[in-house]
Amino acid sequence: MIMLKLVKGQNKKRIGRLHTKSGVINTPFFLPIATKGAVKNLNPEELREVGAEIVLGNTYHLWLRPGHGLVKKAGGLHKFMNWSGPILTDSGGYQVFSLAGRRDNRSKVILSEKGAEFRDPSDGKKYFMTPEKSVEIQLALGSDIIMVLDECPPYPCSGEYAKKSLEMTTRWAERCFRYFHREVAKNKNKYKNGRPLLFCIVQGSIYKDLRLESAKQLMNLDFSALGGPASGWDGYAIGGVAVGEPREKMKKILEWVLPLLPEGKPRYLMGLGRPEEIVHAVNSGIDMFDCVIPTRNARHGSVFVWKTGKKNIKTKNFYRNINITNHKFKKDFSPLDRNCDCYTCRNYTRAYLRHLFPSANRWPAALRQFTI
RNA sequence: GGGUGGAUGACAGAGCGGUCAAUUGUACCAGACUGUAAAUCUGGCGCCUUCGGGCUACGGGGGUUCGAAUCCCUCUCCACCCA
Numbered sequence: 001m002i003m004l005k006l007v008k009g010q011n012k013k014r015i016g017r018l019h020t021k022s023g024v025i026n027t028p029f030f031l032p033i034a035t036k037g038a039v040k041n042l043n044p045e046e047l048r049e050v051g052a053e054i055v056l057g058n059t060y061h062l063w064l065r066p067g068h069g070l071v072k073k074a075g076g077l078h079k080f081m082n083w084s085g086p087i088l089t090d091s092g093g094y095q096v097f098s099l100a101g102r103r104d105n106r107s108k109v110i111l112s113e114k115g116a117e118f119r120d121p122s123d124g125k126k127y128f129m130t131p132e133k134s135v136e137i138q139l140a141l142g143s144d145i146i147m148v149l150d151e152c153p154p155y156p157c158s159g160e161y162a163k164k165s166l167e168m169t170t171r172w173a174e175r176c177f178r179y180f181h182r183e184v185a186k187n188k189n190k191y192k193n194g195r196p197l198l199f200c201i202v203q204g205s206i207y208k209d210l211r212l213e214s215a216k217q218l219m220n221l222d223f224s225a226l227g228g229p230a231s232g233w234d235g236y237a238i239g240g241v242a243v244g245e246p247r248e249k250m251k252k253i254l255e256w257v258l259p260l261l262p263e264g265k266p267r268y269l270m271g272l273g274r275p276e277e278i279v280h281a282v283n284s285g286i287d288m289f290d291c292v293i294p295t296r297n298a299r300h301g302s303v304f305v306w307k308t309g310k311k312n313i314k315t316k317n318f319y320r321n322i323n324i325t326n327h328k329f330k331k332d333f334s335p336l337d338r339n340c341d342c343y344t345c346r347n348y349t350r351a352y353l354r355h356l357f358p359s360a361n362r363w364p365a366a367l368r369q370f371t372i
Numbered sequence: 373g374g375g376u377g378g379a380u381g382a383c384a385g386a387g388c389g390g391u392c393a394a395u396u397g398u399a400c401c402a403g404a405c406u407g408u409a410a411a412u413c414u415g416g417c418g419c420c421u422u423c424g425g426g427c428u429a430c431g432g433g434g435g436u437u438c439g440a441a442u443c444c445c446u447c448u449c450c451a452c453c454c455a
Contacts, residue, residue: 035408056407094407121409152407201407242406270407277406292408299411300404327401358411371411 003197003234004266004287012258012285018266020086020144021194022078023053027266028282031056031088031290036065037081040295041368044083049343050369054085054144056290059137060092064120064127068140076142088145088290091134091176092116093201094271097152097243111151113168131175135198139183143196147237148176150201155245162205163213170217173200174226181228197234199268205240206249208256215260235266242271242291250277254284275304279313298371301325301357305337329354336370344370 004027008015016027032039032047034055039047047055057077062068074080077087096116100109110117115130134149150169153162177198184195200218204210215236223232238257241250254269261267268288269281278289297303306312307320322329324336332350344353348366356367 031407033408040408040411058408061408088407090407095409097407099409147407150407237407239407244406268407273406289407291406292410293406296405296408296410296412300413302405323403325401 004264006264011283013283014285014287016266016287018287020054020197021191022084022086022144025053025086027287029053029288030278030294031288033290033292033295034081034083034087036061037071037077040299041371044081046369047083048085052085055083055087057081057087057089057141057143058092058095059089059134059141060095060118060129062089062141063092063129063137068137072140072142078142086144087142089138089141089143089147090270091138091147091149092118092129093134093147093150093152093239096129096150097154097240100154113171115149116151131172132179135176135180135183139180139196145197145199145235146176146180148173148198148200150203150239152240152243153203153205155205155240155243157205159205159207159210162203162207162210165205166203166210166214167217169201169203170214170221173218174221176200177221177223177228177233178226181226185227199235199237199266200233201237201239201270202257203240206245206253208252211253211256212260215257219260219262233265235268236261237268237270238286239270241269242273247277251280251284254281254286258285275313275319295371303336303370306339311339324350324354325357326354342369 004016004018006014006016014027018025018027018029030052032042032050032052032055035058037057039052039055042050062071062077071077071080077089078084095118096109096111099118099121100111108119115128115133118127118129119125120127129149131149135146138146148169149172151165151172153165157165177200180198184191202211202214202218204212204214218236219232221232224230238253241253250272258267266287267285269286271291272278272281272289273291274293281289301324303322303324304319305322307317308315312318329350332354334350335345335348336350336353337345344366348370353367353370
């Protein structure tokens with residue numbers, strides 16, 4: 001079973017094809033985020049037009065609403081959201097981070113070896129997420145790429161805590177692996193035309209020894225004893241790199257971890273990022289990324305435009321950020337970006353796009369396209 | 373013609389003797405956003421300022437009071453009711 005076929009490599013940069021049960025994706029690729037089973041503002045046709053080949057759904061959010069049982073009844077997430085391409089589901093590990101440490105008790109997360117106790121922020125109802133539960137939900141959703149449940153420690157984070165955390169993430173990963181392959185084996189018939197892929201997540205905060213330790217632990221599990229193929233994980237993710245740490249640390253982490261990972265398996269940098277971060281990561285040998293920046297920032301009126309007047313990502317500061325809601329664009333009848341040939345830039349002016357904000361509940365096509 | 377209730381910052385709308393340059397929402401201005409509790413959040417939003425404060429303001433005018441957006445008189449306009 002070939003998951004990632006490398007087509008071309010230049011320096012550390014990789015170009016390839018990732019095979020999933022719902023189709024092949026060209027790497028490197030970006031995953032637009034569809035947390036609750038929809039990429040905000042875009043329907044599947046528009047998503048494809050924009051070049052998306054895969055989307056990312058979230059286990060935690062879909063568990064709470066509408067529930068994985070309901071999605072399964074609907075025929076799986078693909079059918080439910082009318083997206084036939086591949087779907088990657090995040091495990092809920094990020095929510096361990098993003099919902100933890102909040103002051104209100106209502107949404108507090110309580111962590112233990114067994115799992116994470118969550119509360120639905122909207123009504124306070126308790127939920128207990130475990131590695132097994134996360135995989136169970138992702139399988140029910142019909143995900144193509146399943147992520148292990150991890151703990152994403154915050155930044156700053158002491159070495160002591162990061163070490164304990166990464167060790168638990170390894171044990172959780174082990175449990176995910178065992179549960180996943182048991183379920184896949186139990187349902188051979190269902191997966192005869194291809195099973196979902198299972199990715200582990202390297203943690204270890206900003207510490208070199210811990211990052212290396214995390215990668216080694218995950219790679220050196222006794223996979224056969226855990227009931228899966230000896231080849232182990234279908235892909236490797238690097239997590240905990242977009243939680244407020246200095247930019248340079250992210251580069252270091254890639255430098256440390258990537259050489260350890262097997263060549264023929266996809267590498268996924270979770271939660272990134274800004275344009276220059278993506279460029280750097282691709283050049284370092286990363287195959288996949290996801291981030292809320294394109295969808296969220298655009299929804300908030302923030303746009304990236306080419307800075308130098310040329311599309312040249314090799315220039316140091318190749319883009320700049322503008323806020324389309326700024327008063328200075330009121331009578332600016334030029335396109336959002338002169339050097340862009342996308343639908344929005346071809347057809348609409350800055351003044352017009354500005355005018356459409358913030359009546360967002362009636363956003364017409366011009367804005368919907370622009371906000372990916 | 374008679375009666376009643378109103379007029380507050382761009383708009384809506386609180387306040388009903390001092391702690392009011394005036395709650396709040398919207399609009400407006402600026403910023404933030406990295407595996408989405410985010411169509412969210414933060415800050416600003418009368419004028420001037422050496423950032424201590426100063427000035428002008430709650431329909432117009434006049435009064436009462438140490439003190440008025442708040443009480444009284446009057447004018448203007450608006451709404452509703454009766455003829």
